[in-house]
Amino acid sequence: MPVNPRGLTTTSRFRAQPRSTAVSPKLAAQSPRSGPRASVAGPAGPPPFQCFLDAHREDVWRFLVASVGREDADDCFQETFIAALRAYPRLRVDSNLRAWVLTIAHRKALDVYRGRARWALPVAEIAAVADGAAGQAARGMPTRRRGNASGDGEGSSSVPARDETLWEAVHELPDRQRSAVVLRFVGDLPHRDIAAAIGCSEEAARRSLHEGLTTLRREVTT
Amino acid sequence: MSDNHPHTPRGSGVSTLERELRYSLPAVDPEDVRARAADAAARLSERIASDGLADISYAPVDSPFGTLHAAMTRRGLVRLAFPEESVESVLEALARQLSPRIVESPASLDPVKRELDEYFAGRRRTFEVKLDWALIAPFGRRVLRMTAAIPYGGHLSYAEVAAEAGSPRGARAAGNALGANPIPIVIPCHRVLRSGGALGGYGGGLDRKRYLLELEGALAPRLR
Numbered sequence: 001m002p003v004n005p006r007g008l009t010t011t012s013r014f015r016a017q018p019r020s021t022a023v024s025p026k027l028a029a030q031s032p033r034s035g036p037r038a039s040v041a042g043p044a045g046p047p048p049f050q051c052f053l054d055a056h057r058e059d060v061w062r063f064l065v066a067s068v069g070r071e072d073a074d075d076c077f078q079e080t081f082i083a084a085l086r087a088y089p090r091l092r093v094d095s096n097l098r099a100w101v102l103t104i105a106h107r108k109a110l111d112v113y114r115g116r117a118r119w120a121l122p123v124a125e126i127a128a129v130a131d132g133a134a135g136q137a138a139r140g141m142p143t144r145r146r147g148n149a150s151g152d153g154e155g156s157s158s159v160p161a162r163d164e165t166l167w168e169a170v171h172e173l174p175d176r177q178r179s180a181v182v183l184r185f186v187g188d189l190p191h192r193d194i195a196a197a198i199g200c201s202e203e204a205a206r207r208s209l210h211e212g213l214t215t216l217r218r219e220v221t222t
Numbered sequence: 223m224s225d226n227h228p229h230t231p232r233g234s235g236v237s238t239l240e241r242e243l244r245y246s247l248p249a250v251d252p253e254d255v256r257a258r259a260a261d262a263a264a265r266l267s268e269r270i271a272s273d274g275l276a277d278i279s280y281a282p283v284d285s286p287f288g289t290l291h292a293a294m295t296r297r298g299l300v301r302l303a304f305p306e307e308s309v310e311s312v313l314e315a316l317a318r319q320l321s322p323r324i325v326e327s328p329a330s331l332d333p334v335k336r337e338l339d340e341y342f343a344g345r346r347r348t349f350e351v352k353l354d355w356a357l358i359a360p361f362g363r364r365v366l367r368m369t370a371a372i373p374y375g376g377h378l379s380y381a382e383v384a385a386e387a388g389s390p391r392g393a394r395a396a397g398n399a400l401g402a403n404p405i406p407i408v409i410p411c412h413r414v415l416r417s418g419g420a421l422g423g424y425g426g427g428l429d430r431k432r433y434l435l436e437l438e439g440a441l442a443p444r445l446r
Contacts, residue, residue, distance in 0.1 A: 048313035048324040049276075053263050061259035077262045078269070085275055089322055163246040170243070185243035217239055 046091040053081060056098055059187070060105050066167065066186040067109035067178070076112060080105040102187045103197035106179055113175060169219045170212075176200070177212030184209055264326075271327035278316055278324040280309075281331035283338055287430055292334045295320065298352030299334055302405045304426045320356060338407070344437065347374035349408045362399035364388060369400065372413040375438045379417040401425045407434065 046052065060080060064073040083104050091097070170181055176198060183194045195205035271279045278300070280293035288305035291312055300320070303312045313324055328335075333351055340346035353370075355363055364387040372378055378386075384396035400411040406426055412434040416422040424431035435441035 045317060046322050048317040048322055050267065050280075050325050051310065051313060053267065053325070057259040057263040058255050061262060062255055065255075074262055077259075078266050081263075081266050082270070082275070085270060085323060163242070166242055166246060181243065185240060188244075213239060216243075220239075 046088060046093055049085060049088055052097055056101050059098065060101055063102055063105050063182060063186050064109060067182050068112045072112050076108045079108045099189055099193040102183060102189060106183060106197050110175060166220050169216055173212050173215060176208045177215065180205055180208040181212040267325040268327050268329055270325045271330045276323050276325045277321035279327035279330035280324065281326060281328040283335045285338060286342055292331050294331060295354045297354035299405055299408060300354040300356055302408060353405060357404040362402055365396045365399040366403060366409050369411050369414060370409050372410060375440050377413045377415050377440055380414055380422060381417055383414050
């Protein structure tokens with residue numbers, strides 16, 4: 001069980017993954033089309049982009065709020081769909097568009113986490129949870145990093161709803177566990193698609209999900 | 223703290239935790255998600271269009287016939303759809319025929335909207351917006367170019383348009399090409415009538431053809 005949520009190993013493993021937003025073979029065409037597509041798209045092209053955006057905007061928004069919090073969700077949302085647009089004409093109509101766009105959103109969310117790790121910004125915008133952080137420290141979990149940790153604001157804030165505590169704990173998970181948990185429970189993706197999104201085996205995705213749940217259970221249900 | 227929360231799972235059951243994860247996105251209710259996602263998507267679509275990343279932009283345009291849908295490429299107006307055509311089917315055809323990079327962008331269609339407003343208000347006699355002829359087959363292109371040259375308030379017969387298009391016996395073919403006009407009103411196929419002066423046909427319905435001709439003063443308004 002990794003104890004450093006933003007450990008180098010986790011990050012570098014993700015870095016090793018191709019960073020392009022190109023469709024992973026699993027999510028894209030089941031039977032790859034050979035040769036370049038003519039400028040006039042054939043009948044097997046994807047639906048109009050606006051329809052795709054309208055169909056998935058709420059799922060992506062929810063996924064991003066859960067992944068990176070509200071403040072960063074909007075930027076991530078824009079970047080996700082811009083990246084999707086660039087790759088869009090290469091898609092086929094039988095692509096799993098929902099899993100594909102959540103995969104892109106997942107990568108954009110990872111970028112946000114990397115940026116936060118680099119600048120040591122607060123992980124969540126919700127004001128700190130004094131007793132939650134103390135409880136974690138007592139259990140040997142890494143203390144949450146708060147960029148604005150002047151100390152006084154934390155104790156005076158009202159006790160947060162359990163939901164917020166839970167989602168802060170999700171945000172604190174190591175990248176792969178957090179991705180697996182959010183893709184599963186907010187993205188509602190099956191293990192196969194989670195594996196494709198993270199870029200690991202289905203078995204590894206299952207394991208990450210299990211580890212994430214174990215960590216969360218320990219943190220929020222004592 | 224967890225003890226006085228109603229959702230606290232007892233005995234740390236995974237199923238309870240999973241249920242919470244599924245339904246407890248913090249401080250976000252479905253209405254909020256809907257509104258914020260719609261707002262973010264609308265801003266995104268406009269940005270895509272203004273950054274030139276879209277191949278086609280479209281928007282609804284109010285008219286006396288109801289809500290039209292106008293679509294344009296980088297070259298110009300490519301499609302104007304009457305209200306009875308569903309937006310979905312219009313967009314799907316455009317995606318198939320031209321490109322799926324289609325976004326809704328009212329700002330991009332502003333000039334078209336303005337010219338149509340002026341036209342319907344009787345304050346505009348010619349359209350200045352550029353046209354994209356990509357959806358029109360070669361013969362149709364010849365026919366519709368002739369049609370586009372018919373001045374406001376004027377009219378030609380199907381046979382005359384066919385002859386001008388280089389197909390003197392092709393009145394019926396010309397009629398078909400006119401019926402397939404993807405940019406009605408702006409390419410004024412309503413200005414083509416039967417040789418005897420009868421209205422002939424119109425893709426958008428004869429009432430509309432009559433309305434447009436009356437608007438342009440080419441036809442005396444009927445007594446109502």
